[in-house]
Amino acid sequence: MSLRAGDQLGEPTRAGDSPERLALSRQERRQLRHQLGWVEQTLAGVTEAIERAVFTEEHARSPGWLQGLDPRVKLGMFVVTVLAASLSHSLLALLLLYGALLLAARASLLPFDFFVRRVWLGIPFFAGIVILPSIFFTSGGPRLFELVIGPLHLGPTPASLLGAAVFVMRVGDAVSLAVLLILTTRWADLLKSLQVLRVPQIFILLLSMTYRYIFLFLHTVNGFFEARKSRTVGLTSGSEQRTWIVAALVTLMNRSFQMSNEVYAAMCARGFTGTIRTYSDYRLRTGDVLAFLGTALLAIGLFFLGRVIV
Amino acid sequence: MSVMQVSALQPGQVIYQLRGVRYRYHGRHLALDGIDLEISHGEQIALLGANGSGKSTLLKLLDGLLAPEEGYMRALGRDIKAVAAGQETFTFHRQVGLVFQDPDVQLFSATVFDDVAFGPLQLGLPREEVKRRSQEALELMEITHLADRAPFELSGGEKKRAAIASVLSLQPEVILLDEPTASLDPRTKWVLVNLIRRLGEQGKTIVTATHELEIVPLIARRVLVLGEERRILADGQPEEILRDRALLVRANLIHPQLHRSWLLTLESETEPQAPSDAPASSF
Numbered sequence: 112m113s114l115r116a117g118d119q120l121g122e123p124t125r126a127g128d129s130p131e132r133l134a135l136s137r138q139e140r141r142q143l144r145h146q147l148g149w150v151e152q153t154l155a156g157v158t159e160a161i162e163r164a165v166f167t168e169e170h171a172r173s174p175g176w177l178q179g180l181d182p183r184v185k186l187g188m189f190v191v192t193v194l195a196a197s198l199s200h201s202l203l204a205l206l207l208l209y210g211a212l213l214l215a216a217r218a219s220l221l222p223f224d225f226f227v228r229r230v231w232l233g234i235p236f237f238a239g240i241v242i243l244p245s246i247f248f249t250s251g252g253p254r255l256f257e258l259v260i261g262p263l264h265l266g267p268t269p270a271s272l273l274g275a276a277v278f279v280m281r282v283g284d285a286v287s288l289a290v291l292l293i294l295t296t297r298w299a300d301l302l303k304s305l306q307v308l309r310v311p312q313i314f315i316l317l318l319s320m321t322y323r324y325i326f327l328f329l330h331t332v333n334g335f336f337e338a339r340k341s342r343t344v345g346l347t348s349g350s351e352q353r354t355w356i357v358a359a360l361v362t363l364m365n366r367s368f369q370m371s372n373e374v375y376a377a378m379c380a381r382g383f384t385g386t387i388r389t390y391s392d393y394r395l396r397t398g399d400v401l402a403f404l405g406t407a408l409l410a411i412g413l414f415f416l417g418r419v420i421v
Numbered sequence: 422m423s424v425m426q427v428s429a430l431q432p433g434q435v436i437y438q439l440r441g442v443r444y445r446y447h448g449r450h451l452a453l454d455g456i457d458l459e460i461s462h463g464e465q466i467a468l469l470g471a472n473g474s475g476k477s478t479l480l481k482l483l484d485g486l487l488a489p490e491e492g493y494m495r496a497l498g499r500d501i502k503a504v505a506a507g508q509e510t511f512t513f514h515r516q517v518g519l520v521f522q523d524p525d526v527q528l529f530s531a532t533v534f535d536d537v538a539f540g541p542l543q544l545g546l547p548r549e550e551v552k553r554r555s556q557e558a559l560e561l562m563e564i565t566h567l568a569d570r571a572p573f574e575l576s577g578g579e580k581k582r583a584a585i586a587s588v589l590s591l592q593p594e595v596i597l598l599d600e601p602t603a604s605l606d607p608r609t610k611w612v613l614v615n616l617i618r619r620l621g622e623q624g625k626t627i628v629t630a631t632h633e634l635e636i637v638p639l640i641a642r643r644v645l646v647l648g649e650e651r652r653i654l655a656d657g658q659p660e661e662i663l664r665d666r667a668l669l670v671r672a673n674l675i676h677p678q679l680h681r682s683w684l685l686t687l688e689s690e691t692e693p694q695a696p697s698d699a700p701a702s703s704f
């Protein structure tokens with residue numbers, strides 16, 4: 112499989128564009144790929160995609176099921192479900208949960224491949240690296256096959272394979288849950304609901320400034336790519352690219368740090384005192400209560416399912 | 422609504438007093454040196470100066486975001502050092518609004534509407550009022566159609582308009598504008614000029630930093646010129662300052678080679694008889 116991050120991440124976010132802009136940006140992107148080396152290609156694709164997907168909150172603003180729920184309730188649902196998933200030892204329960212998450216994603220109008228691909232491309236890959244040794248370094252039990260490397264006898268047993276599958280599935284579920292929560296909730300609302308949960312003010316302020324910082328960082332990165340593209344004539348060598356990227360990174364950090372100071376000043380200039388206030392007006396409705404009860408039941412069910420069946 | 426009532430400013434009341442104000446960035450880069458200035462409520466002031474002469478810095482001082490390193494400065498009856506240190510900043514910023522030179526810094530929300538609503542929300546106004554004010558500010562800057570767009574997807578001029586709207590929605594008594602007309606098209610520029618005039622007629626204090634000399638007589642009744650030595654070089658009425666050719670050249674506001682036609686109009690205005698004997702040589 113050819114993994115071009117620019118492609119993988121770029122595609123889904125194009126969905127919301129108007130046709131003319133879409134055509135234009137596709138063409139531009141193709142041109143950009145021609146001119147930049149692969150490192151830059153990848154970076155440019157990733158940053159642009161994140162900037163568009165996360166910071167425009169385009170999914171959080173679509174009229175789906177989760178988007179309509181009170182963010183406090185959603186946060187509660189999230190916590191309960193993550194707990195259930197991390198306590199469950201049953202592959203079946205975790206698979207069922209994933210099925211439920213897919214349904215929720217569908218009901219919240221998230222593009223299917225966007226949701227599925229983004230989760231399964233990256234994270235379980237890392238989880239896999241962590242889990243790999245435990246699959247092969249087994250003791251006791253019938254091995255499915257055996258590798259002999261010097262004094263080492265390695266091989267997976269059914270139990271170790273199942274354990275690995277459960278682990279990967281659990282990570283997949285947890286990440287999908289987080290993605291679901293973040294994509295369907297506006298950032299300010301998320302921060303506000305943390306406030307309700309009595310998370311300390313300073314922590315929320317930190318989170319909100321980190322978010323601004325990341326945004327400025329990405330924004331500056333995108334600006335840099337554009338500026339560089341406009342000054343690039345002909346092809347560049349790999350080492351040239353790497354030198355450029357290192358130099359650019361340092362400047363970037365400085366610049367985005369300075370800009371985030373300015374942003375903080377601009378927020379203060381408009382009366383920001385650290386308390387997050389949002390325009391959204393959420394009130395607990397029957398739908399919220401039902402959703403929460405449903406999720407709690409699901410979580411309890413999954414937990415006990417894990418006790419009954421393996 | 423009790424939130425709204427902050428000790429009202431009286432017209433003509435002195436709201437800013439600066440004496441010997443000096444500011445350096447990071448204790449090294451001198452930005453302002455020995456500024457003496459008084460501003461009364463209801464004045465419309467244009468702040469002129471070359472690049473790096475300290476216009477933005479002065480506006481940030483006036484907005485209580487920076488504190489002078491040396492000198493005496495009071496703003497709206499408060500010690501500005503206390504405001505910059507975080508005391509009473511909330512009530513202070515209810516009355517003073519600053520449009521930053523770089524709109525990217527000022528637009529930090531997910532949509533233009535959120536940005537415009539940010540200030541009123543911080544004031545703790547009821548939802549309906551927040552909505553009304555935001556909509557009004559969007560209409561004033563003619564960007565209602567951009568309300569749901571992400572700020573970073575906008576053009577330079579659209580960003581600038583959104584940034585201005587985000588301050589207008591606060592309805593401050595004192596409005597500080599840092600190069601508001603930069604990168605605006607002529608029609609929007611005209612809209613803004615008229616807006617500044619209208620706000621001035623409503624009795625607001627407006628300080629506009631700008632490079633565009635032609636709008637100065639339209640938006641200001643007093644002109645401050647910051648020199649390249651970071652001091653106030655001149656303080657007077659637009660007519661007298663804009664005709665002082667030597668001053669404008671010295672402050673690096675016009676260049677004899679670039680502003681020939683500008684100088685011609687000045688001369689022709691100062692000497693009403695001139696047109697008959699001076700041929701229209703610029704054609």
Ligand SMILES: Nc1ncnc2c1ncn2[C@@H]1O[C@H](COP(=O)(O)OP(=O)(O)OP(=O)(O)O)[C@@H](O)[C@H]1O
Binds near residue numbers: 446473477479
């Ligand atoms: N963050 C900063 N760090 C260090 N020096 C700064 C900083 N910001 C401004 N300066 C310096 O302070 C001086 C005044 O800058 P300021 O931004 O106030 O000028 P300005 O009159 O607004 O210029 P312009 O017309 O270009 O906007 C300049 O010499 C500048 O180099």
Ligand SMILES: [Mg+2]
Binds near residue numbers: 477478522
């Ligand atoms: Mg400036």
